[in-house]
Amino acid sequence: MSNTPTTLFDKVWDAHVIRKIEDGPDVFFIDRHFIHEVTSPVAFLGLENRGVNVMFPDRTYATADHNTPTVNQHLPVQDPLSANQLKALETNSSKYGISHWGLGNPKNGIVHVVGPENGITLPGMTIVCGDSHTSTHGAFGAIAFGIGTSEVEMVLSSQCIMQPKPKKMRINVNGNLSKGVTPKDVILYIISKLTTAGATGYFVEYAGDVFENMSMEGRMTVCNMSIEMGARGGMIAPDQTTFNYINGREKAPKGEAWDKALAYWKTLKTEEGATFDKEYNFDAADIEPMITYGTNPGMGIGISNHIPLAEEVGGGKSTYEKSLNYMGFHEGEEMKGKKIDYVFIGSCTNGRIEDFRAFASVIKGRKKAENVTAWIVPGSHVVEQQIKDEGILDILTEAGFQLRQPGCSACLAMNDDKIPAGKYAVSTSNRNFEGRQGPGARTLLASPLVAAAAAVTGVVTDPRELLEEAAV
Amino acid sequence: MAYDKFTVLTSSAVPLPIENVDTDQIIPARFLKATKREGFGENLFRDWRYNNDNSPKEDFVLNNPIYSGKILVGGKNFGSGSSREHAAWAIYDYGFRCVVSSFFADIFKGNAINVGILPVQVSPEFLDKIFTAIEADPKTQLEVNLPEQTITILATKEKEKFDINGYKKHNLLNGFDDIDYLQAMKSEINTFAESSVY
Ligand code: SF4
Numbered sequence: 158m159s160n161t162p163t164t165l166f167d168k169v170w171d172a173h174v175i176r177k178i179e180d181g182p183d184v185f186f187i188d189r190h191f192i193h194e195v196t197s198p199v200a201f202l203g204l205e206n207r208g209v210n211v212m213f214p215d216r217t218y219a220t221a222d223h224n225t226p227t228v229n230q231h232l233p234v235q236d237p238l239s240a241n242q243l244k245a246l247e248t249n250s251s252k253y254g255i256s257h258w259g260l261g262n263p264k265n266g267i268v269h270v271v272g273p274e275n276g277i278t279l280p281g282m283t284i285v286c287g288d289s290h291t292s293t294h295g296a297f298g299a300i301a302f303g304i305g306t307s308e309v310e311m312v313l314s315s316q317c318i319m320q321p322k323p324k325k326m327r328i329n330v331n332g333n334l335s336k337g338v339t340p341k342d343v344i345l346y347i348i349s350k351l352t353t354a355g356a357t358g359y360f361v362e363y364a365g366d367v368f369e370n371m372s373m374e375g376r377m378t379v380c381n382m383s384i385e386m387g388a389r390g391g392m393i394a395p396d397q398t399t400f401n402y403i404n405g406r407e408k409a410p411k412g413e414a415w416d417k418a419l420a421y422w423k424t425l426k427t428e429e430g431a432t433f434d435k436e437y438n439f440d441a442a443d444i445e446p447m448i449t450y451g452t453n454p455g456m457g458i459g460i461s462n463h464i465p466l467a468e469e470v471g472g473g474k475s476t477y478e479k480s481l482n483y484m485g486f487h488e489g490e491e492m493k494g495k496k497i498d499y500v501f502i503g504s505c506t507n508g509r510i511e512d513f514r515a516f517a518s519v520i521k522g523r524k525k526a527e528n529v530t531a532w533i534v535p536g537s538h539v540v541e542q543q544i545k546d547e548g549i550l551d552i553l554t555e556a557g558f559q560l561r562q563p564g565c566s567a568c569l570a571m572n573d574d575k576i577p578a579g580k581y582a583v584s585t586s587n588r589n590f591e592g593r594q595g596p597g598a599r600t601l602l603a604s605p606l607v608a609a610a611a612a613v614t615g616v617v618t619d620p621r622e623l624l625e626e627a628a629v
Numbered sequence: 630m631a632y633d634k635f636t637v638l639t640s641s642a643v644p645l646p647i648e649n650v651d652t653d654q655i656i657p658a659r660f661l662k663a664t665k666r667e668g669f670g671e672n673l674f675r676d677w678r679y680n681n682d683n684s685p686k687e688d689f690v691l692n693n694p695i696y697s698g699k700i701l702v703g704g705k706n707f708g709s710g711s712s713r714e715h716a717a718w719a720i721y722d723y724g725f726r727c728v729v730s731s732f733f734a735d736i737f738k739g740n741a742i743n744v745g746i747l748p749v750q751v752s753p754e755f756l757d758k759i760f761t762a763i764e765a766d767p768k769t770q771l772e773v774n775l776p777e778q779t780i781t782i783l784a785t786k787e788k789e790k791f792d793i794n795g796y797k798k799h800n801l802l803n804g805f806d807d808i809d810y811l812q813a814m815k816s817e818i819n820t821f822a823e824s825s826v827y
Contacts, residue, residue: 172826173825175814175817175818175821176814176817178796179795179796180794180795180796181794181795181796181797182794182796182797184811184814186818186821186822186825188825188826188827189827195661195662195713196712196713196714198663198664198665199664199665199666199714202664202665202666203808207808207812209808209812212815212818213822223658223661224661224662236662238662238663239662241662241664242662242664245664279827281826281827282827287712287713287714288711288712289710289711289712289736303711303712303736304712304736305712305713305714305717305736305739305740305743306666306714306715306740307714307740307743307744307806307807307808308739308743308807310808311807311808311811314808314811314812315808315811315812315814315815315818316818316822317811317818318807319796319807319810319811321794323735353649353706353709354649354705354706354709354732354734357706357732357734357735358735384736387706387709387734387735389735389736421826453649453651453709472648472705473648473704473705475647476647476648476649476704479647569653569658569711570658570659571658571659571661571662575659578681588651588653588710588711590651590653590654590710591653591654591676592653592654592657592676593653593658596657596659596676596681597676597681
């Protein structure tokens with residue numbers, strides 16, 4: 158070993174390379190693999206066609222989330238195609254001896270919520286899943302990223318994938334966030350600066366005061382959206398906050414194994430003087446609550462701003478116009494005051510307990526706006542239970558909201574939770590692509606606070622105005 | 630062996646000069662409910678291609694009979710968004726074997742190669758030339774030569790080199806895939822797994 162300072166990313170990556178192929182990818186070992194009903198069936202079919210087995214079934218965990226109803230989960234799933242996919246996950250899991258948390262299982266929930274919740278996600282691991290938001294797990298100092306179905310088949314059959322090593326980027330955000338500014342705003346701000354392709358080819362490390370002071374839930378929100386600027390994944394060095402979160406969770410190491418793990422985890426940081434292929438610095442004070450106005454997550458602005466003019470944004474004018482047309486917005490308009498129809502709080506980006514606490518802090522003592530339909534969807538059964546235990550459900554009910562059952566829901570609208578064509582939804586999920594939340598649906602991505610402010614006023618509202626009122 | 634071999638492809642091309650074509654446009658989530666990989670071509674670009682009543686949208690390029698071919702030419706940052714390999718399956722199932730753009734999203738690029746579609750990344754200038762050539766003559770022929778790693782507009786003889794790593798190139802030329810490779814190194818993987826931390 159030379160003593161050039163290394164990065165957190167290099168440490169974890171290099172420890173998992175089994176073979177380097179000349180002029181080709183690395184053969185990369187995967188510690189943990191999550192599967193769900195949508196991207197796994199064809200991989201299992203592939204195994205069957207080749208006549209190969211699952212190599213390490215205890216390194217894979219299955220949960221049903223993408224295509225599940227968020228009401229009446231105790232009843233049979235109505236859509237025959239969805240039911241068939243769920244059945245396939247169950248059958249394949251049991252056939253190969255993979256843990257399966259299907260509908261109704263108390264451990265069930267969105268894959269990127271239940272992994273950390275159960276202590277499966279640990280620092281220094283490599284984690285993949287056929288879902289691009291696998292980057293969420295990077296919050297623990299793991300290398301985690303989304304893969305395609307062919308790669309799911311590779312991991313099932315060999316516990317490896319073939320990956321060229323990405324370049325390294327560090328994004329530093331220092332200073333203090335002001336009131337009403339959440340982790341979601343931090344990442345929407347970063348993406349708006351870098352654009353949707355700004356980090357393509359890179360793996361990101363987030364560093365600086367803002368992330369050090371952030372909860373694990375917040376760090377997950379940030380790492381989750383790394384893919385939205387094109388990055389393969391994002392990670393944050395583990396620290397005491399991380400260790401406290403993991404300690405005592407079901408699959409986390411215990412006793413002597415814990416001490417040993419802890420000693421290892423403490424080595425997982427970027428050394429002084431290590432270099433990155435690209436580095437960005439941002440000031441926390443510049444960030445305000447964010448909202449998107451277009452059809453990709455890079456099209457976000459501070460909530461008190463105006464929609465930029467075509468010449469102010471890079472890229473093609475016709476693409477920009479197409480996007481604003483779809484949204485029914487115009488250049489130069491103010492976002493505040495725009496009427497909205499739906500609010501969605503949930504997803505692997507903002508479906509954790511902290512997000513519902515934030516939502517409740519705004520709606521407490523207020524009422525849901527009449528013109529708003531709200532879908533409030535916990536990320537897992539564990540989160541659902543916490544919502545009940547902490548009295549958040551009472552606040553919701555009081556304000557005229559209902560709580561649904563866990564799943565991906567309107568994040569990708571594969572189930573019945575579809576925003577109707579032409580309607581506006583303030584959503585705490587991660588993608589505002591055309592039709593993402595239903596054909597013709599218009600998505601405004603934002604934090605749980607912004608979503609809450611919209612839910613009680615019926616229009617795009619700066620949550621700081623409501624928080625101030627509440628503080629008086 | 631997972632797909633047909635790819636060597637030299639000469640074909641007309643279908644132009645889609647839109648930036649950031651994400652995988653939700655290529656194949657919307659509501660069509661991801663199948664448990665087989667075939668048949669997704671029908672719903673390729675579904676919401677750009679069909680109205681709500683399933684009638685074709687006349688102005689979308691796939692509905693315009695003057696354009697056809699096995700090459701899809703897209704704007705910058707093609708394939709961003711979701712990791713769904715269904716997007717690559719849909720493109721393949723529709724009949725495309727090659728996608729050309731000035732920039733590809735990472736996961737899509739990997740998925741494309743894994744299903745036997747060659748992603749060809751060209752300079753923004755060359756991409757413009759291709760769009761111009763197709764505009765001038767919708768039947769204009771492009772030659773994508775994998776052994777030479779070149780793409781040529783045959784009418785004008787304009788040509789550009791493209792990158793692909795040697796390993797993936799070998800796979801595409803021979804119709805091999807990564808799983809074949811990994812199956813052959815199982816004992817090495819086993820040894821590695823035994824000594825791994827987790
Ligand atoms: S909540 Fe959305 S982004 Fe997250 S795993 Fe589900 S579909 Fe993917």
